Amino acid sequence: xxxxxxxxxxxxxxxxxxxxxxxxxxxxxxxxxxxxxxxxxxxxxxxxxxxxxxxxxxxxxxxxxxx
Numbered sequence: 001x002x003x004x005x006x007x008x009x010x011x012x013x014x015x016x017x018x019x020x021x022x023x024x025x026x027x028x029x030x031x032x033x034x035x036x037x038x039x040x041x042x043x044x045x046x047x048x049x050x051x052x053x054x055x056x057x058x059x060x061x062x063x064x065x066x067x
Contacts, residue, residue, distance in 0.1 A: 001018055001019065001020055001021070001026070001041070001064075001065040002018070002019045002020075002021075002023065002062055002063065002064055002065055003016065003017070003018050003019075003053065003054075003057065003062075003063055003065040004016070004017050004019070004057075004060070004061065004062045004063070005031060005054065005057045005058070005059050005060070005061075006059065006060065007059040007060065013030050013031065013032060014030070014031040014032070014059070015028060015029060015030050015031055016028070016029055016030075016031050016035075016054055016057075018035075018041065018065065019062075026041060027041060031054055035047075035050065038050070043067065046067045049067045050067060053065070053067070
């Protein structure tokens, strides 16, 4: 899986995209709100790690999500 943080403009907030190995979008959510239904993506129990990754993730840089 891959993760990217996109900078919002004006009234549009920053958001996070999580993409699978084929770069298909599997999750899209605001960076300041927790991901709902996280178990659907196999990330249950890793909420704190994911939050830390999101906090330190630079804008616009696609990274492999390794938790």
